[in-house]
Amino acid sequence: MKVLVIGSGGREHAITQKISESPRVDKIFVAPGNAGTSQIAENINIRVDDIPMLVAFAQKEAIDWTIVGPELPLVLGIVDAFENEGLKILGPNARAAQFEGSKAFTKAFLKKYEIPTAAYEEYTSLEAAKAGCAHFDYPLVVKADGLAAGKGVVIAQNEAEAFEALDDMMAHKHFGDAGEVVVLEAFLRGYEASILCFVDGETILPMQAAQDHKKAFDGDLGLNTGGMGTYSPSLKIDDAMMARIQTEILNPFITGIKEEGIDFKGILFVGLMIEGDDINVLEYNVRLGDPETEVTLPRLKNDLMDIIEAIDQQRLNEVTLEWSEEHAVCVILASGGYPESYEKGKVITGLDKALNGYVFHCGTKMVDGQVLTNGGRVLGVTALGETLEVARQLAYEDVEKITFEGMFCRTDIGVK
Numbered sequence: 121m122k123v124l125v126i127g128s129g130g131r132e133h134a135i136t137q138k139i140s141e142s143p144r145v146d147k148i149f150v151a152p153g154n155a156g157t158s159q160i161a162e163n164i165n166i167r168v169d170d171i172p173m174l175v176a177f178a179q180k181e182a183i184d185w186t187i188v189g190p191e192l193p194l195v196l197g198i199v200d201a202f203e204n205e206g207l208k209i210l211g212p213n214a215r216a217a218q219f220e221g222s223k224a225f226t227k228a229f230l231k232k233y234e235i236p237t238a239a240y241e242e243y244t245s246l247e248a249a250k251a252g253c254a255h256f257d258y259p260l261v262v263k264a265d266g267l268a269a270g271k272g273v274v275i276a277q278n279e280a281e282a283f284e285a286l287d288d289m290m291a292h293k294h295f296g297d298a299g300e301v302v303v304l305e306a307f308l309r310g311y312e313a314s315i316l317c318f319v320d321g322e323t324i325l326p327m328q329a330a331q332d333h334k335k336a337f338d339g340d341l342g343l344n345t346g347g348m349g350t351y352s353p354s355l356k357i358d359d360a361m362m363a364r365i366q367t368e369i370l371n372p373f374i375t376g377i378k379e380e381g382i383d384f385k386g387i388l389f390v391g392l393m394i395e396g397d398d399i400n401v402l403e404y405n406v407r408l409g410d411p412e413t414e415v416t417l418p419r420l421k422n423d424l425m426d427i428i429e430a431i432d433q434q435r436l437n438e439v440t441l442e443w444s445e446e447h448a449v450c451v452i453l454a455s456g457g458y459p460e461s462y463e464k465g466k467v468i469t470g471l472d473k474a475l476n477g478y479v480f481h482c483g484t485k486m487v488d489g490q491v492l493t494n495g496g497r498v499l500g501v502t503a504l505g506e507t508l509e510v511a512r513q514l515a516y517e518d519v520e521k522i523t524f525e526g527m528f529c530r531t532d533i534g535v536k
């Protein structure tokens with residue numbers, strides 16, 4: 121079969137790698153892809169939000185399945201557009217993608233279906249939102265409702281910071297329409313965990329948990345990033361905790377979507393905050409995580425295309441996920457300055473010497489036969505090993521071989 125993967129990051133490289141190992145897949149296109157995907161598939165120069173062009177391409181090439189990596193096209197309705205043309209595509213439709221596209225939508229759903237989450241209030245006017253801050257203690261979490269490229273959440277330590285965040289979102293429109301509605305939310309303490317799940321509308325099937333490291337620097341210092349590294353399986357989620365997550369968090373999601381008539385098919389990423397016995401949902405995403413995917417798919421033994429077809433036919437209840445016994449570690453190599461401003465176009469060397477596992481490309485491009493940096497997160501260096509410690513050693517051994525100007529990474533990914 122012919123498959124089209126949409127996106128250009130490490131997640132999409134890992135998806136492309138995984139399906140390239142499927143005996144059922146003959147040809148893979150990636151739109152727009154990166155230097156890494158171009159080595160195992162054919163890159164197509166179409167942007168992820170150019171839905172008409174993507175539909176036209178899928179029709180022209182008679183693509184059998186399209187897999188969407190990032191949230192933007194899902195929220196824009198790519199699934200509706202493909203399905204209207206009778207094209208098969210994995211992901212939630214525009215209505216179901218609201219679980220990532222609107223924090224107010226998600227909070228209302230969580231509350232209605234009694235899924236544990238932080239107390240919140242929703243506002244559509246600046247004055248009312250400022251007055252509402254008095255209903256909360258500090259720190260207070262201020263969230264722009266819509267998609268804001270991961271920057272729409274501010275943890276305000278005092279009223280001045282909360283008002284500044286509200287001014288930025290609602291008056292200065294830093295995130296455009298995304299800030300027309302804001303959510304004020306009680307601050308939760310604890311540690312974060314991400315659970316990625318396959319969903320077919322009837323069944324929600326969690327993958328083995330991956331642990332992300334969101335802060336830029338060692339020891340969880342510095343700014344929040346998209347993720348500086350991951351390991352899987354998580355040491356923090358044991359079987360007893362997973363059983364509770366299934367009954368208290370995941371099953372009520374299915375009850376809720378059925379009750380609401382929301383047709384959710386694809387991936388649900390559940391972001392949790394855990395403290396002692398308290399498990400709260402921080403957010404939903406409607407796609408795989410990046411860099412969670414880079415340690416999850418290499419450990420998955422099932423053929424991904426079999427799972428995708430089971431989702432399509434609502435047979436996920438018949439699927440058993442099988443996992444490698446090995447541990448996986450992914451270390452992100454980032455451009456100096458990330459997650460703030462950074463330079464692009466630096467030559468990357470040593471890629472051919474890093475052979476312990478997979479070097480997933482997150483932000484790269486090929487120019488005249490050279491691989492150049494093209495993003496904040498540049499590479500995800502993944503290795504598998506019998507223990508977490510071995511996987512870590514192998515990943516960092518490969519990291520040592522790769523260089524580009526300004527490169528930095530955390531040295532404590534997967535440290536117990």
Ligand code: AMP
Pocket residue numbers: 238261263273305306307308309312391402403
């Ligand atoms: P979100 O996009 O809603 O997950 O928020 C992004 C990040 O902000 C999360 O990964 C957390 O690190 C942090 N965050 C969001 N909501 C809360 C909260 N209620 N309490 C503490 N931290 C939060």
Ligand code: GLY
Pocket residue numbers: 332346347405408409410411412
């Ligand atoms: N690593 C977090 C995310 O993909 O949103």
